[in-house]
Amino acid sequence: xxxxxxxxxxxxxxxxxxxxxxxxxxxxxxxxxxxxxxxxxxxxxxxxxxxxxxxxxxxxxxxxxxxxxxxxxxxxxxxxxxxxxxxxxxxxxxxxxxxxxxxxxxxxxxxxxxxxxxxxxxxxxxxxxxxxxxxxxxxxxxxxxxxxxxxxxxxxxxxxxxxxxxxxxxxxxxxxxxxxxxxxxxxxxxxxxxxxxxxxxxxxxxxxxxxxxxxxxxxxxxxxxx
Numbered sequence: 282x283x284x285x286x287x288x289x290x291x292x293x294x295x296x297x298x299x300x301x302x303x304x305x306x307x308x309x310x311x312x313x314x315x316x317x318x319x320x321x322x323x324x325x326x327x328x329x330x331x332x333x334x335x336x337x338x339x340x341x342x343x344x345x346x347x348x349x350x351x352x353x354x355x356x357x358x359x360x361x362x363x364x365x366x367x368x369x370x371x372x373x374x375x376x377x378x379x380x381x382x383x384x385x386x387x388x389x390x391x392x393x394x395x396x397x398x399x400x401x402x403x404x405x406x407x408x409x410x411x412x413x414x415x416x417x418x419x420x421x422x423x424x425x426x427x428x429x430x431x432x433x434x435x436x437x438x439x440x441x442x443x444x445x446x447x448x449x450x451x452x453x454x455x456x457x458x459x460x461x462x463x464x465x466x467x468x469x470x471x472x473x474x475x476x477x478x479x480x481x482x483x484x485x486x487x488x489x490x491x492x493x494x495x496x497x498x499x500x501x502x503x504x505x506x507x
């Protein structure tokens with residue numbers, strides 16, 4: 282883990298807040314801050330932007346979804362990663378948070394191992410394709426609108442290319458169906474959830490064994506495994 286990372290916990294439950302602080306410090310994180318209210322958390326983010334925010338959804342002052350939205354609306358905070366912490370299991374809460382720009386989510390109660398794994402994955406996340414490196418043999422040329430796998434050019438439809446480019450742009454991030462629809466939207470014809478399903482089936486066939494990297498998050502959407 283990047284133990285030098287600046288992490289902010291925004292959680293109104295003092296017991297959970299203390300447990301999270303102790304857990305992070307026990308594995309070597311030295312710069313851990315916390316806030317008990319959404320408005321205080323947003324102020325702390327703006328004052329000293331962290332690398333990662335562990336953000337509860339049910340907060341006094343400002344709820345977590347509002348905090349997430351305001352962070353994503355501020356271009357100066359583009360590098361701030363957000364993991365949502367929620368006691369709710371309803372898919373719509375998770376979907377809405379991801380659509381607002383959260384990078385991942387963990388449902389309470391959560392295990393120590395799962396939370397640390399999610400934190401580790403988000404902190405090391407970057408854009409390997411934009412940096413010109415392969416993602417396990419997959420290379421995407423956004424300018425040319427083409428993709429290759431192990432040096433072999435893939436014959437993709439426009440929708441399939443947009444789909445794989447989106448999913449591979451940020452490994453580990455879950456993209457909801459509505460986000461995918463927006464990304465693969467064609468000017469000449471409308472894109473529906475059914476269209477996305479068809480494109481995904483075609484894409485998986487063309488990617489062969491590499492398609493195992495694409496993970497379905499039930500009730501939410503899809504991601505490329507980190």
